[in-house]
Amino acid sequence: MSTQKIEIDTVGKSYETGPRKKRKVVHALKDVSLTIAPGGFVSLLGPSGCGKTTLLKCIDGLIPITEGEIRVGGKAIADPGRDRAFVFQDFRLLPWRTVLGNVCFPLETTISSKAEREAIAKKYIDMVGLTAFERHHPHELSGGMQQRVGIARALAVDPDILLMDEPFGALDAQTRELMQVELLRIWELTGKTVVFVTHSVDEAIFLSQRIAVFSSRPGTISAEFDVPFAYPRTDLGIRRDPRFTDLRQEIWRLLKGDQNSFSD
């Protein structure tokens, strides 16, 4: 069960780009503020290049911020920590390792007993439904299965917070819907805080309690929405609800007004 609040406090991220004599400052993030309650499920929603992935990597500590502060459990973060785990859009499994070896990988620096590591890894491989595939290598698995491994690897370090960067973006539509249901099941089971980056309005509404909508150049949060549905959620039940359509339209209008390059 997660106990740490995430506080994003007027965060900015800018970097210089271009040849030496014509340096330009690009503001990837500007004045971003957001508070995420412990155990919450929050989506960062917006078009490509709006800075939502950058913010997620800043929360993890993979990218340093240039203004403001990000606090997790009251402490300002600067580096990646074991209380946060990252799930990548392109899975990033180690191809020479089996499913078991991949899930064990982050545990190898903290737990010296191999048996203990494997016991933990197996627990989470079971949880994502890959028990029969422990000894398989990533290239023998489908995209959906590879991302299940990615999620198991993240859960194995027992973080408070799961940071998920468009984790189902590379999957086909059907697998994607299955994985959404699976993720909600795991979230309810483990009580982790989830910060979920997506550019799909439907996915954000179906999954999250709160949605932070991004606008781009400079990347900032333009609006926040509460999603009124209780958990456990079922796909059909929600999509037929008139509140779903209303919320969907409202967010759409906001995104369209922001810029025309957005499409889904």
Added chain:
Amino acid sequence: MTLAHGKTAAPTRLAALTGPGPVRDWTIRVAAFCALLLAWQLAAQNVSVAVLPTPRRVWEGMAGLLERGDLQLAWGQTAVQVAAGMLLSAVFGVVLGVLIGWFKPVDDAISPLLNAVFLMPRIALVPLIALWFGLQDTAKIALILSFSFFEIFFTVRNGVKTIENEFVEVAKAYCIPQWTVLRKVVLPAITPYVMTGLRLGLVYALVGVVLGGFFLESNGIGGLIYALGSDFRTAELIAALFTVMLVGLAVNLGLHRLENLLAPWKVTR
């Protein structure tokens, strides 16, 4: 569709020959080989034997070279030189490739220099190599090193840089210490790049060793080719060239197989 499938086996066999697949590929290859042989035969009948001997004479030349042991001797010498040169190239290439790819300040300091040497035609080094190392095996090994090192080094270095974005960020996100990353992530991840580098390096090592036989001490396959050419023994010369081609093919294929065995996740063609 169903009608066509209901027919006899004859159209199926024809389909195997005309449709895509290994059968058609090999049919075309064998046909092309025969056509080439025939064209060679026809051309050879109309010119002097010193310019282009017939396929049959080349075959006899090959038999003669093998009978006298010329080919065996030459390839034996060449194999020792290439093995020594490749060993040095592999060690230097892989070690420097990993270090320079991994530590950016070292890359910034050394790579421009190595790039400059890489862009220079290495054959121009022959006189200097002769002055430094003489004309015998040491000099040839140095020449092979100058030819094959860069292929291995640049392939490995670029490999390390490529995997950095892919896997190193993962390790960083999971708080893995840098030396552990080097050992558990970088070294296994570069295996396919090392294998590709060795394959390219070996191709260039063959170039180097043949040139060494021309310009340095005349031995090995390079020396044999040079001697046969000087004596106008064209049939045997072409036979010797065929062995160079076959060795190149065999080595390339063997390393490909090894690569797919060691890094099955990254199958290259």
